[in-house]
Amino acid sequence: MAATPSNMTPLGAPAPSFTLPDTVSGRMVSLAELRSEHAVVVMFICNHCPYVKFVQDQLAQLGRDYQPRGVAFAAISSNDVASYPEDGPEAMKALAEELGFTFPYLYDETQEVARAYQAACTPDIFIYDRELKLAYRGQLDDARPRNGLPVTGRDVRQALDALLAGQPVNPDQRPSIGCNIKWKG
Secondary structure (H helix, E strand, O other), X not given: OOOEEOOOOOOOOEXXXXXXXEOOOOOEEEHHHHOOOOEEEEEEOOOOOHHHHHHHHHHHHHXXXXXXXXXXXXXXXXXOOOOOHHHOHHHHHHHHHHHOOOOOEEEOOOOHHHHHHOOOEEOEEEEEEOOOEEEEEEOOOOOOOOXXXXXXXXXXXXXXXXXXXXXXXXXXXXXXXXXXXXXXX
16 A cells, blocks of 8 residues: 655645535536535545545535535546546445545546646645635545554544634644545646
8 A cells, every 4th residue: 555645735735726526416516606605615535545544434524514614525536437447437436425425426537627726635634714715735634544643634633623613723733644545647
């Protein structure tokens, strides 16, 4: 299992705009419509990555815990489905329904959105404040497959709790580790 770290985009960077198809509803979803009074969480994930599989229940739980509090979420899969067909739209929809995602699971077929966000791995998590400026990027928590730590979402939860309380997010942030984005050609 190769481990790729996230790029750690500079804090304060603006959220790149996007409009992508939601594999569950079939409708197009844009960053503009996700914008919230508190925060927007953009997660680059996929179906096949063991790092994502390890945390996917917690990702679903984050949506259930924080969407009612005014935080918007979107998961995006940008992998090359010619090489990784299990990351295609039909499988994405099935997984989102199985896990009970309360947020859209978007398909980035051209990979332009992943490139704009400088996403490097799955999972790669970005949290933007109400002005759509980057407030957090990096790991869900310290848990990794085979390290024995429980998956709690601690780092993401601390960042969201700070934003909800109108407090600054701790700038001491650790990169996510996961499978690299499967780029085309």
